Amino acid sequence: MLDSIEDPEIKISLDKEKLNRVKVSLNEELPQRFFDEIRVEDVGWLNEKRATLGMPLHELLLGCDIGLPRPVEVKRSAQLEERIQKLKQEQHEREYRDMTKNVDNVRVRHPEDTIAFQMKQINRQLIAVLQFVVSVVAGFAFGFLGVELIVGNLDVGFRLLLGVICALVIALAEIYFLAKKLAEDDFPPPPPLNAPASATAHKQHLD
Template sequence: TQEDCEDVLLCLDDIKWLQHQFFVSHDTNRLNSFHDLLMGCDVKLPRPEVEPRNQELEARIQCLKARQANREYKAMTRNVDTFRVHEPEETISYHLKQMNKQLIAVLQFIISVLAGFAFGFIGIELIVGNLDFGFRLLLGVIFALIIALAEIYFLAKKLSEDIPSTLT
């Protein structure tokens, strides 16, 4: 019965012996799977060890929580206190400048891609000579695609540099 049994612990050598027995019993058509042996057994796994948190990390977390709470408080009370100096992110000119930067980036992207297409479509024909229309079109698309990929890379790099400055 289960009440009379003590906990039985298996080590790695026992598991290896069981694996060997599976191969031996496979030839004799006896039990040859691990779940057949475990049927009716309770498997007790050891509890993972919980390591105490690092005090440096805990202090840093508390500092970050305090900063975040201060930002949230400032955002909540922004319209209540009229004597406080307004942050530059709250002005319309700041938002217009940000929108202007983004529009310039989009226009630069479009112009660069169109210039790459024009070079591939017209420029190669001027250098090499008369080419088939389909081939010129293919060259234009290839050059435009290469330039578009490069522009997307630099746009993503620029945006990743701008994000931390807007959060602080």
């Protein structure tokens, strides 16, 4: 992590041998800081003295080291580093969910979160209840009225008994088949071992 630049000055390190020659040519005391490093304004001062430097200015500057200003490096705190890693992990999870949302096996096998599926289930249950009631009523009518039409006049109590027996037998049969159908819907049979995986997934999606 980088902070702002504290010292924006450009610093130049010159060859000391060349500086000694310049010092002799100038016949004056050369600032000692020139032997460490000079700044841009010092280059302007040398340019003004170029007639007495004893060498061209570009030759003096040839091979020098230029130090550019650098921002201060600040070490990240442990809390900040932990937060950054957590955000990266959340970002990777969001990208993974976006890439796999069209091939989510959970949604293919369990589409209960859709309104269309709920309405379809309600309609199926209502049809099953209506079919159960109609079957039981028809069984009672057969025992109460149908047997009399076949064998002739019977006692009312006996006809009621026949109707209840027929209705009870049909009700037990309907409950058995209804429970079997609900069990198949909740726990579908496993696909054959030789069936392609893509075909199985497509069939479950259509169901």
